[in-house]
Amino acid sequence: MTKIVVAVKYVPDATADRTFEADNTVDRENVDGLLSELDEYAVEQALQVVEAGEGEVTVLTVGPADAADAVRKALQMGADSGVHVEDDAIAGSDAFATSLVLAKAIEKLEYDMVFFGMASTDGSMGVVPTLVAERLGLPAVTYASEVSVDGDTVTIRRDSDAATQEIEASGKVVVSVTDQTGEARYPSFKGIMAAKKKPVEEWTLADLGIDASEVGLDNAWTKVESYTPRPPRTAGEIVTDEGDGGTKLVEFLASKKFV
Amino acid sequence: MSEVLVLIDALEGKVTKPSLELLTIARRIGEPSAVVFGDADTGVLSEYGAEKIYTFDDAAYSEFLVAPKADGVTQLVKDKNPAAVLVPSTTEGKEVAARVALRTESGLITDAVDVTVDGGTITTTQSVFAGNFTVAAQVTKGTPIIAVKPNSAAPEQAAGAGAVEAVSAEVAESSKTAKITSNKPKETSGRPELTEAAIVVSGGRGTGGDFSDVEALADALGAAVGASRAAVDSGWYPHTFQVGQTGKTVSPQLYIANGISGAIQHRAGMQTSKTIVAVNKDEEAPIFELVDFGVVGDLKQVLPQATEEIKKRKG
Structure with a gap:
């Protein structure tokens, strides 16, 4: 019986026009949100692990009311239950505060493993899995392109630029996975119907014994001073190849001194 | 100090x-x-x-x-x-x-x-x-x-x-809990490292799986080779060369996108490049909205000609 907690994030849609609030935090109100694409791979891998044996998948998110959508999507994919930590004081939290809330919530759950996506598609720091592991005192095997579980031992393959590595850890383990682990499934109609009956717990900071002074924008360890939109690119020159496209391309490169 | x-x-x-x-x-x-x-x-x-x-x-x-x-x-x-x-x-x-x-x-x-x-x-x-x-x-x-x-x-x-x-x-x-049990160094291509290169030449779906023209142009320019997610997902090029949101973010002096439509996924990884050039058959491809110079044409014709022209100029 393997109990896996999958931590997921509700993020502004990467294909929408993402922007900021007046306080320089990410605008999460006026841009449609969804379950971070990179977290779908973590849900998928967790489901595959429990399907190969016996187990349960609990999906955990920290975020505003709308973040319930991310939990619902994971339940539709096949997760068994959900936990949504929501508290106004959490708004604007940095990676450290987020990892605190996640770690306290995970401690409150029964678990053998914790799965994460490699990074969020909004903040995209990619450090929350390792921070949660650090807080819980657990091994972290991160950026997996392949995950295999044998009893309480997790082995991952990691493909970095320099090498392909196999990394192993036992006992309670934190795992983060890349999009190379394989396509995430789409919710089936049956899955969508079943998700409506799955339990979702709603917790606040008080439920986790966290004081508001430990989280939120005012207690972040970094500060965004300003944000600037990228200036629009001026329209370039487009030519149609009439047998001389390659030569014209090189003429352009030469004009910019690349050749 | x-x-x-x-x-x-x-x-x-x-x-x-x-x-x-x-x-x-x-x-x-x-x-x-x-x-x-x-x-x-x-x-x-x-x-x-x-x-x-x-x-x-x-x-x-x-x-x-x-x-x-x-x-x-x-x-x-x-x-x-x-x-x-x-x-x-x-x-x-x-x-x-x-x-x-x-x-x-x-x-x-x-x-x-x-x-x-x-x-x-x-x-x-x-x-x-x-x-x-x-x-x-x-x-x-x-x-x-x-x-x-x-x-x-x-x-x-x-x-x-x-x-x-x-x-x-x-x-x-x-x-000492996350143990590295095997470590196989990758073979180096001899080209510059993707995220460090001054010039990146990349290929996508339009290559049809044949990266030889892309690689030849890259070598003529002393550039790194990149690939779009479509090319990587098709198994045409290794994931470590993927440019985009789930791959590498590059910001070279010159980025040449070949047979890449320019989906947001890809743009996320390259649109801060200083100069952007694209070759694509489809004149409606969104990549052309980003470019400083674009060629509407078949990369299998355009790239070899460009490679030859560069070699000629370099003597």
Whole structure:
């Protein structure tokens, strides 16, 4: 019986026009949100692990009311239950505060493993899995392109630029996975119907014994001073190849001194 | 002047170019102290301004994932009270930085593309939301810990004392838990590293799986080769060469996209490139909205002609 907690994030849609609030935090109100694409791979891998044996998948998110959508999507994919930590004081939290809330919530759950996506598609720091592991005192095997579980031992393959590595850890383990682990499934109609009956717990900071002074924008360890939109690119020159496209391309490169 | 710790990345002893960029950036803040785990060419470090070189030697650094290195850097931060810690914005660099930051209650900024100092205040620039915005940020607690992306500064030589100091740091048993059981170095292509290259030539669905024209153009220009997610997902090119949101973010002087439509996924990884060129059969391809120069045509005709023309001009 393997109990896996999958931590997921509700993020502004990467294909929408993402922007900021007046306080320089990410605008999460006026841009449609969804379950971070990179977290779908973590849900998928967790489901595959429990399907190969016996187990349960609990999906955990920290975020505003709308973040319930991310939990619902994971339940539709096949997760068994959900936990949504929501508290106004959490708004604007940095990676450290987020990892605190996640770690306290995970401690409150029964678990053998914790799965994460490699990074969020909004903040995209990619450090929350390792921070949660650090807080819980657990091994972290991160950026997996392949995950295999044998009893309480997790082995991952990691493909970095320099090498392909196999990394192993036992006992309670934190795992983060890349999009190379394989396509995430789409919710089936049956899955969508079943998700409506799955339990979702709603917790606040008080439920986790966290004081508001430990989280939120005012207690972040970094500060965004300003944000600037990228200036629009001026329209370039487009030519149609009439047998001389390659030569014209090189003429352009030469004009910019690349050749 | 106070010390600035710089985590050095080296491959088989050879110090990487981004590490030299970090030493250059560190000199804006204070006196660079290189931090080396295992082997690195200390001569190069002093040539690029390292006043001190802290070396750590323990089998644990190569046998386990980042936690033992975090033990070492944490000890240095506590002992030396540096003005800042700079690390390469790689998976390993960011994970070491995150653990050190938490242990020393210090703020962390990742993926910085520039670092400036004004009256002792360090401000970073990051490119966010697929390169659609730049953000200026500061660390407000503890020691600023900053992960800096490749190509964020030109490495500048500056003679440093390069005093080597072997540090013996205890590696906690609790840090020896994620064991590296096998390590197969990748064969090198002989081309520049993708995120460090001044020129990137990439291919997508339009290559039909044949990257030879893309590679030939890249080699004529001394460029790195990249690939779109469509090409990688089709198994045409390895994932380590993927440019885009779930792959590498590149910001070269010149980016040439061939047979790549320019989906948001891909744009996220390349749209901060200085000059952008595209070759695509489809004149409606969104990539053409980004380009400084575009050719509507078949890359199998256009690229070989361009490659020949470059060779001719280079004589």
